[in-house]
Amino acid sequence: MAHSTFFAKTAIALLFASLIVGQSIRFVVAGQGGGILVSDIAVVLFLLVAALSFPSSPLIVSPFLLWSISTLLLHSSQLQQSEIVIALLYWVRLASIVLLYPFGMAILQKAEVKAYAKKAFVYTYAILLSFGFLQLIFFPSLFGFGNGWDPHIQRMVGTWFDPNFFGAFLALSLPAVVLWARSQAMRIGFFMMGSIAILLTKSRSTFIAATVALCVCCVVWLFSSSFPKQWKKMVLPGLITLGIVVAFAGIVLQERARQIFFHDPTIAIRMEAYKDVWRRLVEPHIFLGVGYNAYQVAAKDAGLISNYQIHSRGGSDSSILTLLVTTGIIGTALFLIPILLGFIRHYSFLYIWATVFLLVHSQFTNSLLYPHVLIPYILLVLLAL
Numbered sequence: 281m282a283h284s285t286f287f288a289k290t291a292i293a294l295l296f297a298s299l300i301v302g303q304s305i306r307f308v309v310a311g312q313g314g315g316i317l318v319s320d321i322a323v324v325l326f327l328l329v330a331a332l333s334f335p336s337s338p339l340i341v342s343p344f345l346l347w348s349i350s351t352l353l354l355h356s357s358q359l360q361q362s363e364i365v366i367a368l369l370y371w372v373r374l375a376s377i378v379l380l381y382p383f384g385m386a387i388l389q390k391a392e393v394k395a396y397a398k399k400a401f402v403y404t405y406a407i408l409l410s411f412g413f414l415q416l417i418f419f420p421s422l423f424g425f426g427n428g429w430d431p432h433i434q435r436m437v438g439t440w441f442d443p444n445f446f447g448a449f450l451a452l453s454l455p456a457v458v459l460w461a462r463s464q465a466m467r468i469g470f471f472m473m474g475s476i477a478i479l480l481t482k483s484r485s486t487f488i489a490a491t492v493a494l495c496v497c498c499v500v501w502l503f504s505s506s507f508p509k510q511w512k513k514m515v516l517p518g519l520i521t522l523g524i525v526v527a528f529a530g531i532v533l534q535e536r537a538r539q540i541f542f543h544d545p546t547i548a549i550r551m552e553a554y555k556d557v558w559r560r561l562v563e564p565h566i567f568l569g570v571g572y573n574a575y576q577v578a579a580k581d582a583g584l585i586s587n588y589q590i591h592s593r594g595g596s597d598s599s600i601l602t603l604l605v606t607t608g609i610i611g612t613a614l615f616l617i618p619i620l621l622g623f624i625r626h627y628s629f630l631y632i633w634a635t636v637f638l639l640v641h642s643q644f645t646n647s648l649l650y651p652h653v654l655i656p657y658i659l660l661v662l663l664a665l
Contacts, residue, residue: 284333288387291329292397296404298322299652302439319651323376330383344614345375348572348607355571363577370573377654384662398460398663405457412438412477436480440652444645447481448653450474451490452637456630456660485644493637500632554598561605569608599648630664
């Protein structure tokens with residue numbers, strides 16, 4: 281039993297360490313802009329530890345995973361062998377991450393392991409936060425990094441090299457980190473520094489998602505008596521702090537803040553891109569899709585992308601559109617139903633915040649399928665049970 285606890289803690293530590301590494305280390309797959317991430321290896325090791333050390337780990341067969349691999353095999357005749365291999369590798373990545381939930385339930389059964397995981401979550405957040413500020417000081421622009429990354433000038437990206445995904449992690453995890461911090465001083469420090477870091481990502485998708493999630497949580501709180509009193513005591517200080525943060529955001533963000541409420545040409549371009557994806561990819565494949573992770577092939581055939589080296593080639597800016605294109609309306613429903621059922625099964629503040637935030641955020645970036653966002657989301661849900 282002691283050995284299983286040791287291996288469980290080691291697997292958890294490796295998983296969180298992989299999030300700290302982020303995109304700074306990746307093993308490139310020739311021919312396109314993707315590759316094998318350290319988190320891919322850490323997830324597989326986590327599953328192996330769960331399977332070997334906890335034989336009672338439930339093996340849940342996901343209907344979405346079965347459907348998505350079926351759509352890929354169904355369209356395999358239209359893909360080249362290399363494209364099938366790459367799509368299968370991405371399917372294995374998603375399948376491994378999805379399996380974190382049932383296997384994670386087995387590993388986190390012991391209170392000692394669960395407490396360790398919460399502590400590791402807080403430490404990971406603190407380290408990534410520190411790396412974010414250091415990156416902004418020493419590498420304020422990614423210009424010249426190459427490998428398909430945008431320059432993201434004067435934006436916090438940390439080791440993830442993308443301000444939208446990094447901002448999503450910071451905002452999605454902030455309430456949990458504040459709750460699990462050891463002292464009141466640490467809670468205040470994390471809240472203030474986390475809020476500032478979120479602003480410095482200058483990610484409008486993160487701001488909008490956080491605002492919607494906060495509004496939903498407030499509405500649920502108003503009509504519920506089951507939330508702990510400690511959260512209710514935080515409402516007034518939280519609203520005052522929010523007002524200060526919003527005012528500070530207006531000063532720091534200036535033009536980007538103004539563009540949230542007024543016309544912004546980049547928003548118009550994105551809306552046109554959504555319409556193009558819907559007309560040229562979703563509508564012709566509404567039921568079966570084009571095959572899981574075959575988006576880049578279908579998009580290239582439709583003339584929507586021309587370069588496989590860019591990191592956004594694997595999906596639309598919207599996760600829902602990406603799911604519709606690749607797995608059809610059936611696959612999209614199979615993916616979303618378990619998440620939505622969680623609102624009934626997991627009635628907790630953290631679950632509501634994280635899930636509403638992620639669902640809204642994923643309409644602007646492909647965060648619902650992004651490993652470094654999906655992994656902490658699943659861990660947060662497990663730890664909030």
